[in-house]
Amino acid sequence: MDLTQGTLEEKQGRAKKMMLWFGIISLVMSFAGWTSAFVVSSSRPDWLHDFKLPNAFIISTVFIVLSSLTFALAKRALKTNNRQLTMLWLLATLILGVSFIASQFLGFQQIIDLGYNFTGPTSNITMSYIYLIAVVHILHVAVGIICLLVVIYNHFKQKYNSSEMLGLELAATFWHFIDILWLYLFLFLYFIG
DSSP: OOOSSSSSHHHHHHHHHHHHHHHHHHHHHHHHHHHHHHHHHHTTTTTSOOOOOOOHHHHHHHHHHHHHHHHHHHHHHHHHHOOHHHHHHHHHHHHHHHHHHHHHHHHHHHHHHHHHHHTTTTHHHHHHHHHHHHOOOOOHHHHHHHHHHHHHHHHTTTBBBBOOOOOHHHHHHHHHHHHHHHHHHHHHHHTOO
């Protein structure tokens, strides 16, 4: 396919999708760097080897996987121009996204209750990495929620339909990416951490 062909709107749509993918690739590289540093640092004598993530992180994983499913269902409903069902699935995605962040904070509280902090005398390098990786991911989920709120607003304003859904597609791609990224991070921290 020749990327220079098509209407101005089609070219702009392809450009926006490409910019999103460049951003996703840069995020993949960042998290790959942090998880690589985590592995290298695990050979330190002060590394905490017997720590297991609290159950709140398992619950948050369920929330984000379900949110990816509801976002996919919203996109499917929009393809059939079912506006009400699209809004229902978008709102479900929003609730699940907020629930993910809330359960992550609950997990941080459980870590603090175990006596580990991000910094200070009760911190260690293991917890610092776990906090860093999880908090940076939470920030990206927050960005995803902002995108989702924009999509919900635009859908409410009837800017999307089965033939005009670029904004929803971009937000869905980013949302699915942060879902897959968390699955990787959770499995990494659960089994390697």
